[in-house]
Amino acid sequence: MDMPKAFAALLLSAVSCAPPPEPKTDSAGSYLDFQTPGDFQAGGVRMIELQEGHRVWTKRFGNAPMKVLLLHGGPAATHEYMECFESFFPKAGIEFYEYDQLGSYYSDQPEDQSLWTTERFVEEVEQVRKALGLDKDNFYLLGNSWGGLLAMEYALKYQDNLKGLIVANMTADFGKYAAYNAKLRAELPAEVLAKLEEYESKGAYTDPAYQEIVVREYYNRHICRLPEWPEPVSRSFKHINQSVYVYMQGPSEFVPGGILEGWSVWDRLGDIRVPTLMVGAAHDTMNPAEMEEMSRLVQRGRYLFCPNGSHLAMWDDQEVFMNGVIEFIKDVHEGRFP
Secondary structure, eight states, X not given: OOHHHHXXXXXXHHHHTSOOOOOOOTTTSOTTOOOOSSSSOOTTEEEEEOTTSOEEEEEEEOOOSOEEEEEOOTTTOOGGGGGGGGGTTTTTTOEEEEEEOTTSTTSOOOOOGXXXXXXXXXXXXXXXXXXXXXXXXXXXXXXXXXXXXXXXHXXXXXXXXXXXXXXXXXXXXXHHHHHHHHHHHHTSOHHHHHHHHHHHHTTOTXXXXXXXXXXXXXXXXXXXXXXXXXXXXXXXXXXXXXXXXXHXXXXXXXXXXSTTTTOBOGGGGGGOOSOEEEEXXXXXXXXXXXXXXXXXXXXXXXXXXXXXXXXXXXXXXXXHHHHHHHHHHHHHHTTOXX
């Protein structure tokens, strides 16, 4: 190798080893121009320490003025089934954060039932918000299922920190959910109902045969209607923390009887004054008519209906769901929301 080429190679090597430039501000920088705190970069992943001493997993995507924190369902499922947002929010220029709540697979999983209360989860979300630097000028909270319940509770206490709220596939009253769930169950074939009752009478909710019936006959109708469940959805269900789920929700989708039984904020929806999108779906386990009514009960509401969707309309009515959510966020951010 001659000297000029050797020198050029040496110079190129030195440049490639230089430290990365400091990230620019949201308004000036590119979508991919961001860093997370710490001595090294891990693809946006950050463990946030809570005041209780436990840590929760978060992952940042993007650098933009519109910032969304995703609240998964369960309770104690994972962010994994919400990975579909990675295919839509970046193209829309929306910064967002995936997040496993305490007790979920990627976060700490302490064995302390006193931690599993709605009130403590609300305070956890507030701690995460502060750690991520989200505020009333940029912070949108999107919750699905149990995450929607948590989002409503958060808004009722901390809405002064919110720019906008999105409640996907969650009614504001646990009793209404249980009643609609019972109605959908009653529509199953008689032989399926007989089989379910056989296992339930013995308390055999963890029996693989019982769970297979629930998935085949109910979940495939009302949770996710795709012929084959997407891998992130299956992975999330595989990772659910059953002890937390049973304690809070009950032993089965058909037997809601955990500590959430009796929960309702229906009569308090009128106190929510931030722009709010309620998302309902035709085949959901939640009554879409209730979701539409909830959009009228909040002070500044909009309703998004997914005609082909179920509980995970973000997957089985993806275009309608994502377009509607993105349109809402942009309308609020750009001052077009009434």
